[in-house]
Amino acid sequence: MTSLADIRSTFLDYFESQDHEVVASSPLVPRNDPTLMFANSGMVQFKNLFTGAETRDYTRATTSQKCVRAGGKHNDLDNVGYTARHLTFFEMLGNFSFGDYFKEAAIPFAWEVLTKELEIPAEKLLVTVYHTDDEAADIWKKVAGLPDDRIIQISTDDNFWMMGPTGPCGPSSEIFYDHGDQIWGGPPGSPEEDGDRFIEIWNLVFMQYEQFEDGTRTELPNQSIDTGMGLERIASLLQGTNNVFETDLMKALVEASAHASNTGIGEDHIVHHRVIADHLRSTSFLIAEGVMPSNEGRGYVLRRIMRRAMRHAHLLGAKEPLMHRLVPELVRQMGAAYPELPQGQAAIEETLLAEETRFRKTLERGLGLLEDELEALPGDASVPGEVAFKLYDTYGFPLDLTQDALREQGREVDIVGFDAAMEAQRAQARAAWAGSGEMADESVWFDILDEVGPTDFLGYATLSAEGVV
Numbered sequence: 367m368t369s370l371a372d373i374r375s376t377f378l379d380y381f382e383s384q385d386h387e388v389v390a391s392s393p394l395v396p397r398n399d400p401t402l403m404f405a406n407s408g409m410v411q412f413k414n415l416f417t418g419a420e421t422r423d424y425t426r427a428t429t430s431q432k433c434v435r436a437g438g439k440h441n442d443l444d445n446v447g448y449t450a451r452h453l454t455f456f457e458m459l460g461n462f463s464f465g466d467y468f469k470e471a472a473i474p475f476a477w478e479v480l481t482k483e484l485e486i487p488a489e490k491l492l493v494t495v496y497h498t499d500d501e502a503a504d505i506w507k508k509v510a511g512l513p514d515d516r517i518i519q520i521s522t523d524d525n526f527w528m529m530g531p532t533g534p535c536g537p538s539s540e541i542f543y544d545h546g547d548q549i550w551g552g553p554p555g556s557p558e559e560d561g562d563r564f565i566e567i568w569n570l571v572f573m574q575y576e577q578f579e580d581g582t583r584t585e586l587p588n589q590s591i592d593t594g595m596g597l598e599r600i601a602s603l604l605q606g607t608n609n610v611f612e613t614d615l616m617k618a619l620v621e622a623s624a625h626a627s628n629t630g631i632g633e634d635h636i637v638h639h640r641v642i643a644d645h646l647r648s649t650s651f652l653i654a655e656g657v658m659p660s661n662e663g664r665g666y667v668l669r670r671i672m673r674r675a676m677r678h679a680h681l682l683g684a685k686e687p688l689m690h691r692l693v694p695e696l697v698r699q700m701g702a703a704y705p706e707l708p709q710g711q712a713a714i715e716e717t718l719l720a721e722e723t724r725f726r727k728t729l730e731r732g733l734g735l736l737e738d739e740l741e742a743l744p745g746d747a748s749v750p751g752e753v754a755f756k757l758y759d760t761y762g763f764p765l766d767l768t769q770d771a772l773r774e775q776g777r778e779v780d781i782v783g784f785d786a787a788m789e790a791q792r793a794q795a796r797a798a799w800a801g802s803g804e805m806a807d808e809s810v811w812f813d814i815l816d817e818v819g820p821t822d823f824l825g826y827a828t829l830s831a832e833g834v835v
């Protein structure tokens with residue numbers, strides 16, 4: 367069986383042999399970008415090289431990057447456990463060109479890695495290109511010999527990448543694997559796209575233009591390449607499954623969760639185990655970097671992920687805190703590649719145990735309140751925003767946890783009402799806030815909150831509340 371570790375080294379070795387510098391993963395917490403929650407792709411640590419603000423003694427690089435997508439623009443938290451392909455923590459393999467090679471080399475590199483190095487049958491692959499990017503379509507045809515119906519032209523922004531409102535941007539090309547027609551789903555760009563049949567494995571971004579404030583674009587003098595391939599996704603297909611949770615590593619964590627909770631891995635329990643397995647990884651890696659659960663900023667995102675997992679542990683019938691008991695298995699699985707895990711093991715276990723102990727005190731009462739409210743509601747009516755806000759404020763239920771709980775019943779939260787209740791409290795908090803004096807730029811969290819809104823980023827609450835301390 368091709369393990370994750372084998373795939374990682376095959377990828378990095380290949381690009382090293384093509385004169386790429388092997389660069390270590392950057393931390394999840396970006397060092398100089400307060401607006402970005404967590405590294406969510408391989409290019410994050412190279413931003414300044416793409417804009418030309420910084421140069422190094424290499425123009426080609428390859429990495430395996432730790433990524434967390436649990437907030438902001440890329441938020442896959444709600445997908446976890448429910449799709450076959452989304453994790454909140456994953457590793458992204460990438461190759462990068464900083465004004466060095468462009469499409470003509472990036473496409474052949476990708477094709478060679480997939481079909482020669484990883485021996486994936488060519489007939490299983492299909493690609494998308496941006497509808498105006500005939501150049502990329504032609505290269506795919508020439509290099510891979512793909513027929514026209516497996517080079518799909520897409521006109522949506524899915525195939526046009528932008529670093530921000532201004533700056534480098536360009537068309538992208540996504541590579542998909544077809545798991546065959548016994549699995550539901552339609553080709554990329556079709557209405558049935560979001561099934562599990564066609565799984566995106568690799569994204570190639572061609573940084574071709576520079577976008578200016580007035581909306582105009584010019585060709586970049588130094589065109590660049592940024593690519594990202596999901597390690598767990600490629601591992602799943604090489605291991606004969608279409609589900610990232612059935613790869614060697616994730617399976618071991620799912621089994622650890624089943625063992626620790628004394629439950630099986632049948633249909634009744636599997637979603638809980640998958641959520642727990644994924645959230646164990648994202649929370650442990652964040653704690654290993656020194657992020658602590660709190661009520662603001664990154665610490666709050668961490669808390670949201672933790673509490674979500676802890677509700678699923680509760681649903682499994684766990685009578686005692688569960689998450690910390692899974693850490694040894696995580697360290698066994700990933701400690702060799704990521705020494706911060708064994709180094710941080712004690713802190714990870716302690717933090718998980720303390721949070722779960724604290725949260726369990728209000729979890730049951732909060733769930734009880736939710737039950738009572740649901741009984742009083744007709745049919746599939748959505749849950750009033752004030753109820754969700756009370757759960758948040760009094761019982762420490764992040765909004766997405768409440769939404770996740772309601773999902774099982776096909777109900778939703780009245781977001782407008784929730785936002786209004788949150789806004790009222792926030793206005794009060796802002797008026798009363800004079801700064802703690804600890805950090806010069808604490809106000810940045812207010813700015814982020816203003817930018818993304820409270821439903822996306824529940825990052826600040828000053829009023830102390832039971833359960834949210």
Ligand code: ATP
Pocket residue numbers: 407435442451452453454455456458566567568569594595596597598599
């Ligand atoms: P999708 O459309 O499936 O959500 P994406 O287009 O958002 O994927 P990219 O931003 O292009 O993903 O990231 C590059 C690669 O990283 C993807 O091709 C995929 O292999 C992998 N990837 C992205 N999101 C996840 C995730 N949540 N879990 C695991 N792998 C992921």
Ligand code: MG
Pocket residue numbers: none
């Ligand atoms: Mg996505």
Ligand code: MG
Pocket residue numbers: 524540566
């Ligand atoms: Mg995509």
Ligand code: MG
Pocket residue numbers: 540566568569
């Ligand atoms: Mg993509």
